[in-house]
Amino acid sequence: MSAALIEARGLTVSHPGGDLPVLNHIDMHINPAEIVTVVGPNGSGKSTLVRALLGQIALDAGRIQRLAGLRIGYVPQRVHIERAMPMTVRRFLSLPKRVSDADAAAALERTGVEGLQARQIVSLSGGQFQRVLLARALLNDPQLLVLDEPTQGLDQPGIVAFYKLIEEVRAQTGVAILMVSHDLLVVMRASDRVICLNGHVCCEGTPQAVSAAPAYRALFGAESQGTLALYRHHHDHDHDHVAHDAHSGHDHAHDHHHHHHHQQG
Numbered sequence: 001m002s003a004a005l006i007e008a009r010g011l012t013v014s015h016p017g018g019d020l021p022v023l024n025h026i027d028m029h030i031n032p033a034e035i036v037t038v039v040g041p042n043g044s045g046k047s048t049l050v051r052a053l054l055g056q057i058a059l060d061a062g063r064i065q066r067l068a069g070l071r072i073g074y075v076p077q078r079v080h081i082e083r084a085m086p087m088t089v090r091r092f093l094s095l096p097k098r099v100s101d102a103d104a105a106a107a108l109e110r111t112g113v114e115g116l117q118a119r120q121i122v123s124l125s126g127g128q129f130q131r132v133l134l135a136r137a138l139l140n141d142p143q144l145l146v147l148d149e150p151t152q153g154l155d156q157p158g159i160v161a162f163y164k165l166i167e168e169v170r171a172q173t174g175v176a177i178l179m180v181s182h183d184l185l186v187v188m189r190a191s192d193r194v195i196c197l198n199g200h201v202c203c204e205g206t207p208q209a210v211s212a213a214p215a216y217r218a219l220f221g222a223e224s225q226g227t228l229a230l231y232r233h234h235h236d237h238d239h240d241h242v243a244h245d246a247h248s249g250h251d252h253a254h255d256h257h258h259h260h261h262h263q264q265g
């Protein structure tokens with residue numbers, strides 16, 4: 001039996017009207033207390049994967065296995081959340097489920113925004129709102145937090161601070177975290193495992209392995225050079241994790257090296 005919190009096998013998903021599947025035969029899992037980040041270009045199916053894992057959309061094929069009674073805290077993309085409603089932080093934390101004042105206060109404190117209860121949601125900064133969303137997602141004591149582009153709209157210091165907070169929350173609570181993100185550099189530092197998605201799983205493994213993988217570098221081009229450089233810089237003396245997932249049985253069909261043979265004239 002698998003010890004994973006959630007596991008997908010052969011996950012294939014199409015959207016209505018789309019002729020080709022958005023996700024093709026995805027195999028993935030998340031272990032307890034693990035921080036896993038899904039990266040990929042726009043439209044590569046990241047949000048679709050998250051919604052499929054949450055059981056929000058129908059599958060064409062494959063299956064998803066969740067640990068019995070798995071508690072998930074979900075923070076959808078911020079752009080999809082209505083913020084204009086007049087509502088205090090305190091009331092927002094009691095939606096959809098009523099929570100005690102003590103629990104609300106503890107959650108805000110844990111995410112570094114203690115004392116904001118009386119504030120209107122609309123008056124919060126982007127970073128404060130993100131932390132309030134995280135506080136709400138933590139209220140049901142989840143075993144798995146799912147965050148879809150949690151740092152969208154934050155500035156660089158805000159992004160760094162948010163990932164630091166995520167790591168603290170994981171250390172304190174043992175929650176596993178599945179994130180979708182575009183912040184390649186920061187993601188690489190804050191994740192235990194990275195899944196590079198482009199309709200299928202292009203490559204996956206430790207941040208270091210993924211940032212060196214040809215499929216990842218082909219997908220992200222110049223931006224990937226930055227993450228690789230970062231890894232060389234931070235892991236110059238680390239010889240244990242140099243090998244990437246060549247032995248994991250994942251699809252490396254897109255990892256071809258092209259050797260050009262020049263004929264001598």
Ligand SMILES: Nc1ncnc2c1ncn2[C@@H]1O[C@H](COP(=O)(O)OP(=O)(O)OP(=O)(O)O)[C@@H](O)[C@H]1O
Nearest residue numbers: 015016018022040041042043044045046047048049
């Ligand atoms: N409800 C839907 N109905 C039809 N097509 C959809 C739907 N949701 C997403 N799609 C399409 O599926 C593809 C994958 O979308 P998805 O949002 O999963 O990608 P993404 O990697 O999260 O993109 P982004 O980085 O831009 O958020 C896109 O081509 C998108 O237009």
